[in-house]
Amino acid sequence: MTEVTDDNTVENNPSEEIQDTDTETVEETGESAEAVIESGDTEAGDQPSGSDDAASTDDDSTRSAAAKTEAEPEPEEGTYEIPEDLDERVEAALLTSPQTMNANRVGTALGGLPSKLIIESIERLNEVYADSGRSFRIEQVAGGWRIMTLPEYGDVLAGISKQKSTEAKLRPPQLETLAIVAYKQPVTRVDVEMIRGVACGEVLRSLMERHLVKVVGRADEIGRPMLYGTTKKFLEIFGLNSTKDLPDVEEIGID
Numbered sequence: 001m002t003e004v005t006d007d008n009t010v011e012n013n014p015s016e017e018i019q020d021t022d023t024e025t026v027e028e029t030g031e032s033a034e035a036v037i038e039s040g041d042t043e044a045g046d047q048p049s050g051s052d053d054a055a056s057t058d059d060d061s062t063r064s065a066a067a068k069t070e071a072e073p074e075p076e077e078g079t080y081e082i083p084e085d086l087d088e089r090v091e092a093a094l095l096t097s098p099q100t101m102n103a104n105r106v107g108t109a110l111g112g113l114p115s116k117l118i119i120e121s122i123e124r125l126n127e128v129y130a131d132s133g134r135s136f137r138i139e140q141v142a143g144g145w146r147i148m149t150l151p152e153y154g155d156v157l158a159g160i161s162k163q164k165s166t167e168a169k170l171r172p173p174q175l176e177t178l179a180i181v182a183y184k185q186p187v188t189r190v191d192v193e194m195i196r197g198v199a200c201g202e203v204l205r206s207l208m209e210r211h212l213v214k215v216v217g218r219a220d221e222i223g224r225p226m227l228y229g230t231t232k233k234f235l236e237i238f239g240l241n242s243t244k245d246l247p248d249v250e251e252i253g254i255d
Contacts, residue, residue, distance in 0.1 A: 080111065080112050080113055080114070081111075082113070082117065083110070083111075086110075086113075086117065086121050087121050087124055087125055087128075089110050090106060090110070090118060090121040090122060090125065091125055091147075093106050093109050093110065094106070094138060094145060094146065094147050095147060097146075099144075099146075099236065100141050100142050100143070100144030100145060100146045100236060101144050101145055101146075102115075102143060102144040102145065103115035103116075103118040103119050103122075103145070104118075105144075106118045106145070122138050122145060125138055126138055135149055135150055135153045136148060136149050136150060137150065139239075139241075140241050141235065141236060141239060141240065141241055142232050142235035142236050142240070142241060142242075143232075143241070146236075148239060170210075173196075173198075173203050174203055174206060174207060176196060177192060177196065177200050177203045177204060177207065178207055178212060178213065178230075178234075180192050180195050180196065181204075181207075181213055181228050181229065181230060182230050182234070182243060182246060183246065185216070185227075185228065185229035185230060185243070186216050186217060186219075186227035186228065186229050187227065187228055187229075188219050188225045188226065188227060188228070189201060189204060189225065189226065189228070190225065192204070192228070204228060210233075211231055211233045212230065212231055212233060212234045212237070213228055213229070213230060213231065213234070214228070214229060214230075214231050215227065215228060215229075216228065216229035230243065
């Protein structure tokens, strides 16, 4: 189950890569990217922890968010009233939300209902969608729930996406760099550059500006270089619940 984006594959197009011709330029570019990173050019929820421990990936973030949700106290039975149109209300909440919503958040929006009721409602809604041949389902993405189109109707979304501004598209160098970060995370800038064969400081910075990549910590080596990983927005855009749902690296061609 995936959301369709303008670019579905990672292309290797050297002609469009950023031209960094000497070592000095590479270092200056990398330092520039790291300066932007350290100055706080990330989402509030995607800031580095500042810890010297090994960096966690988005899988850890998703599990942490889920654990936090489970730890929150559920409403006691008898303190809430279950509406007769609960399923319709859950559906409306998911349709109107601009981002994924976990069961606890949906329950809170509907007057303080427990997560169990919300999940049961989602299961009933998916049964209705399947029985009636709907083109969408409610899927778990990035630790929350979202209404998503079935893969077989991806061409419809692709046609619509072509009408969007080309400014919103990721260029081949960005897609290639993003793929390397996604599969190799946590990864340093130097490691990314060794795989791509060109300087990647500016490309990494552009991906951070789009909130697709973030700093997740520092490597335990000389110089303590920054480690990069993907964000929750990356999971949402590519329709993934965690980075474990990424296709096998053999299919992408990354060693």
